[in-house]
Amino acid sequence: MSYLKDFPNKEGYFGEFGGAFLPPELEPHFAEIEQAYLRLMRSADFLSELRYIRKHYQGRPTPVYYAHNLSADVGAHIYFKREDLNHSGAHKLNHCMGEALLAKHMGKKKLIAETGAGQHGVALATAAAYFGMECEIHMGEIDIAKEAPNVTRMKLLGANVVPVGFGGRSLKEAVDSAFQSYLSQADEAIFAIGSVVGPHPFPTMVRNFQSVMGIEAREQYLEMTGELPDHVAACVGGGSNALGLFAGFIDDDDVQLHGVEPLGRGTELGQHSATMTYGKPGMIHGFKCLLLSDEEGNPAPVHSIASGLDYPGVGPEHSHLKTTGRVSYHAINDDETLDAFYKISRREGIIPALESAHAIAWAMKFGRDHPGTTILVNLSGRGDKDIDYVTENFGHG
Ligand SMILES: *Cc1c(COP(=O)(O)O)cnc(C)c1O
Numbered sequence: 001m002s003y004l005k006d007f008p009n010k011e012g013y014f015g016e017f018g019g020a021f022l023p024p025e026l027e028p029h030f031a032e033i034e035q036a037y038l039r040l041m042r043s044a045d046f047l048s049e050l051r052y053i054r055k056h057y058q059g060r061p062t063p064v065y066y067a068h069n070l071s072a073d074v075g076a077h078i079y080f081k082r083e084d085l086n087h088s089g090a091h092k093l094n095h096c097m098g099e100a101l102l103a104k105h106m107g108k109k110k111l112i113a114e115t116g117a118g119q120h121g122v123a124l125a126t127a128a129a130y131f132g133m134e135c136e137i138h139m140g141e142i143d144i145a146k147e148a149p150n151v152t153r154m155k156l157l158g159a160n161v162v163p164v165g166f167g168g169r170s171l172k173e174a175v176d177s178a179f180q181s182y183l184s185q186a187d188e189a190i191f192a193i194g195s196v197v198g199p200h201p202f203p204t205m206v207r208n209f210q211s212v213m214g215i216e217a218r219e220q221y222l223e224m225t226g227e228l229p230d231h232v233a234a235c236v237g238g239g240s241n242a243l244g245l246f247a248g249f250i251d252d253d254d255v256q257l258h259g260v261e262p263l264g265r266g267t268e269l270g271q272h273s274a275t276m277t278y279g280k281p282g283m284i285h286g287f288k289c290l291l292l293s294d295e296e297g298n299p300a301p302v303h304s305i306a307s308g309l310d311y312p313g314v315g316p317e318h319s320h321l322k323t324t325g326r327v328s329y330h331a332i333n334d335d336e337t338l339d340a341f342y343k344i345s346r347r348e349g350i351i352p353a354l355e356s357a358h359a360i361a362w363a364m365k366f367g368r369d370h371p372g373t374t375i376l377v378n379l380s381g382r383g384d385k386d387i388d389y390v391t392e393n394f395g396h397g
Pocket of ligand 1: 090091092119194195196235236237238239240241242308309353355356380381382
């Protein structure tokens with residue numbers, strides 16, 4: 001492993017992207033988190049507790065599965081890393097348990113975060129319950145109305161869901177509200193970011209907590225086939241499930257890496273969330289990355305059928321990996337995603353999250369054009385959260 005050690009640099013930069021642009025009041029708190037993280041990642045106690053949690057609570061390792069029916073249909077060999085079988089149904093718990101364990105070792109009593117569709121909120125509330133910590137989740141009123149089952153889950157798990165009623169009453173305002181609340185209680189609380197985004201050290205910390213997927217998958221795939229896959233693919237919202245899986249293969253030059261982002265309803269600004277394809281360098285939420293922005297340079301409105309992918313920015317490391325060419329990025333639209341969602345359900349008996357269906361849709365398309373090739377795809381989460389939306393709007397496929 002050399003890449004993971006070399007990036008980012010000490011200031012949290014991946015090439016020109018990343019960094020930490022914080023209000024001065026928050027600087028000491030982020031420095032405290034960074035110091036604790038650097039110390040704990042070398043602590044045998046911390047690492048063994050994390051290993052214990054992954055094995056006995058989360059149910060890791062999750063399997064790698066050969067999608068034999070889909071592969072026969074497509075004419076290429078498609079494998080899934082089954083993060084849908086990770087406890088709470090998606091990869092997000094990998095970094096939430098890490099962040100909460102960090103908080104515990106720092107002597108914090110409370111986890112604070114924002115959530116959009118509620119996925120990060122549910123994973124963090126799960127982690128808080130495990131550690132017996134308080135959990136405060138800020139969520140826009142519009143999202144609360146749209147994502148009722150996740151709000152119920154968070155409440156059952158003991159979280160305090162704070163409705164955000166100003167401005168657009170959605171994710172951006174939820175971030176502002178959560179930061180504000182964190183500022184007033186940073187001595188006893190930690191802000192737990194939900195992807196490889198935000199100010200340093202979060203993009204690095206979240207990637208490293210998520211790298212467990214890639215390390216497992218490389219070993220499992222080798223054991224199953226005796227070789228490495230030709231291609232490794234994952235969907236990209238903020239980019240954490242992709243970087244976690246890529247981490248296992250990034251030093252294997254013969255393995256091609258692919259990030260798949262949402263093209264939504266089309267190429268017009270506002271209709272998609274294809275940051276890697278159409279974004280320009282910019283700044284959002286305290287870090288530099290590729291960004292979809294309007295004429296004034298403000299973050300643009302975005303759309304995807306998968307609410308976990310509709311973010312106008314993207315992790316700084318992805319922005320860097322696109323520049324260097326180590327990872328290729330592709331965009332898949334809502335219709336292709338739905339088609340894959342139905343096919344995977346019928347042909348493999350697995351209902352995937354709409355986010356994950358983007359990556360699998362790309363693998364199916366690419367596989368048809370490259371018969372015989374091998375593709376390992378991250379099935380980042382299960383689709384139970386999406387079934388009402390899909391069947392009410394598009395039927396049963
Ligand atoms: C949140 C989410 C994503 C997108 O987040 P990344 O940080 O890009 O991985 C993808 N899949 C599922 C199932 C999610 O819940």
